[in-house]
Amino acid sequence: MKRIVTIQDISCIGRCSLTAALPILSVCGIETAVVPTAVLSGHTAFPDFTFRDLTDDILPIAEVWRSQNITFDSIYTGYIGSERQIEIVSDFIDMFRTDKTLVVVDPAMADNGVLYKGFPDAFVSKMKTLCQKADIILPNMTEACLLLGRPYRETASESEVRKILHGLVEETHADAAVLTGVSREAGHLGAASLCKDGSYDYCSGIWYPERFHGTGDMFASVITGALVRGLSLHDALALAVDFTAECARLTLEDPDRRWYGVNFEQALPMLMRRLDP
Ligand code: PXL
Secondary structure, eight states: OEEEEHHHHHHSHHHHHHHHHHHHHHTTTTTEEEEEEEEEEEOSSSSSEEEEOOOOHHHHHHHHHTTTTTOSSSEEEOOOOOEEHHHHHHHHHHHOTTTTTEEOOOOOOOTTTTTTTTTOTTTTHHHHHHHOSSSSEEOOOHHHHHHHHOOOOSOOOHHHHHHHHHHHHHOOOSSEEEEEEEOSSSSSSEEEEEEETTTEEEEEEESSSSSSSSSHHHHHHHHHHHHHOOHHHHHHHHHHHHHHHHHHHHHHHTTTTTTOOOOGGGGGGHHHHHOOO
């Protein structure tokens, strides 16, 4: 069985980061080790929250794992709480990466044109250095614009999307960049990708006109799980887009839906069926 380590926070309530990545990767049939970067009472969109920083636990965990010869097929990083923590996560990648490791960096730091609460502007250039360690990066439009120092625009033409993706691949040297939150036709929302070899791809699903929190984490977890399972980037992209759209549909259908995250749990059977038909 393949084994991933995912490095991100535990938002105790909020349906994001580890509480989403862990069940999604388990459904993908992948053993999932976790390195929690921080424990928050809830994600940073809650009006207030506790934050226990676990930066100083990361390298001791890594050192014990190294002494036990534990290896990973993939290292997948998400929300990281501080610039110092990025440096330590970067050291973690250096400790465990081999020629065969797939390093996925979701630069989870911003949405809707703004950085998440608590991040200084300098966080962006630090996150860019982590992206430079990745095989695949998965920014949304806000994160991509920040990483490239471009002004944020909610919509982008196809040529702008291609330009952004070219910029990302060029400046991070990642094998592939996947840009989420791209809309090319009315009523559809999807993701576009560009590989180092110049191959461009776009997949879309139905666009539900509502802003949902945490969908980037669902998308990143599915694409990582699918790639580790051996799917092509195109198939992984299509699956992640469909899963995210299904999460949105199920959430809108729920009269008791919560404001802070999507009903991804109800979409897990669909993910399982698509991976093991
Ligand atoms: O969904 C991304 C995310 C993860 N973790 C924390 C967050 C957010 C987004 O706001 O605040 C703590």
